[in-house]
Amino acid sequence: MTVAVVGAGTIGLSWTTLMLAKGHTVRVTDPRPDLSEAVRDAVREFAPTVPGFAGDAEELLSRVEIVGSVEEAVDGVQAVQENGPERLEFKQDLFAAIEKAAPDSALLLSSTSGLTPSSMSSRMTAPQRLVVGHPFNPPHLLPLVELVGSSDREVARAKEFYLSLGKVAVVVHQEIRGHVANRLQRVLFEECVNLVEQGVVSMTELDDIVTNSVGVRWATVGPFLAFHLGGGPGGLRHMMSHLMPYIPSDVQQRLADQAETVYPLAQNESRAARRDRQQLGIISLKERDDDVR
Template sequence: MSQQSTPPGEVTTVACIGAGVIGGGWVAHFLARGYRVVAWDPAEDAAARLGRLVDAAWPALRELGLATGASRANLAVATTLEQAVAEAEFVQESAPEDLDLKRDLLARIDAAAPEGVVISSSTSGYEMSDMQRDCSDPSRLVVGHPFNPPYLIPLVEVVGGERTDQWATRWTSEFFELTGKSVITMDREVPGFVANRLQEAIWREALHMLDNGEATVEQIDTAITEGPGLRWPLFGPCMTFHLAGGEGGMAHMLDHFGPSLKSPWTRLQAPELTPELRDAMVDGCERSAGERDIAELVDERDRAIIAVLRAVKGVRGEQS
């Protein structure tokens, strides 16, 4: 069982294993935050492809603001995996979503990376408990699941496996936060994590509606971009429904609309709205609201929606 010797705030060198769309996005993100990045990918054209990915991402990163010392010149492409991780103080793996491949690759990284260096996987669905099976030091392996493109979308979900030490999960979450990420540190493993499961629920219902002739692709997309999607940049689904309850908040919303959970609005079966589930949702919304009352939350929501509408109009070239 190892212990990370480099504090999260003192990391200077990151290894990125896998240089596809996700791996390349991670490379661009770390370069923009001022790190030295050593990448490796088994593809023959990996260096050229990675260079194009970083070049394409750089204008957006420059617009967001580069960290002091950030430069594309800080990227090196190694010829072997062992060379890539030799001096790494953090490793991000982004190989294709194949369990056997992940197991083998993570075991190779574990064997080659310096002792105590955290190894994070970009897997979009596998549990770390299943991937760390063949590693000699599974205590340092965690999931660091990003959203595409990793250099723009802040979210990363962090969770360890059954054999992961708590220090590794805490260290990884702190490190990602220092790189500018918005981190969800999960309390337990769940296939698909949090965001993918929510996204997948919408996606599956969209496929059902299209398959049954209930809505077109355009109608489905417009239903999100011109509807609930405008509310979600500031408040997610839980806080959105908290405001839907008016002055009574989530408690009123659940007590009034709870029976509609049994309505056949989606193909996803709703859980039983037990008193325990009701209270857990109400308490969570109250914690999220903090000292803000409903009127203040509504004001924040409305200003955010206006900002999003204006931003989208600007992208489309429309007049405000």
């Protein structure tokens, strides 16, 4: 497959490396004057860290095509991954140009971290073609990509493509600025800033708190499953009813019912054991890495 990467900043260069490592030819365009050098340096640096890749970075570079325009980049490709500046009008014009020059069958994907597909596609003839494929940076390392789009068919095609790259592709069912991961990150970071500014803890102390508690836990189970397991035999229902009076009772009921459907209580013991094994593995890895330093 030939993929066009439009925009070669940090995210675009990371996508380029991952797609090369997965066997694709990648056509890269960006107005930066050092584009060839930037791609070469990034691939050499990033390729050895791509999970599962044990090949030669120089071989990957043989499948890179550096081109001078968006139209040339997207001509004849099977997929386009856009990584331009987070400016709405810029992206509107860019996707209108991409749509005209790319094949009708090509996937049109955007790495935007906050803009919605309906806003970016407003100048396209077929706006349903645009799908947000927002990675968690850097995409050659972190598995998540969030998918947002108005066409179930295009979202499904995009998901299949990202799964082939080894990503964990999660469909976000409604447009919302910032998607999901960045909204969660923003809320947590705002409280981090508040705690440090109030003198409750220092910056380094707060980082130590997160990386030795919820950081380890959330790397193995998400917030809902964490509280479902933390609630013992009663699961999330017990946890909320005893410790979360700020959540309305009808919401508690709906969430508890959903948790018990997707995470049956009878399996919580084995889930907790798996969580503990994974947490111990993360802690052990951190300790070994600290010893090396």
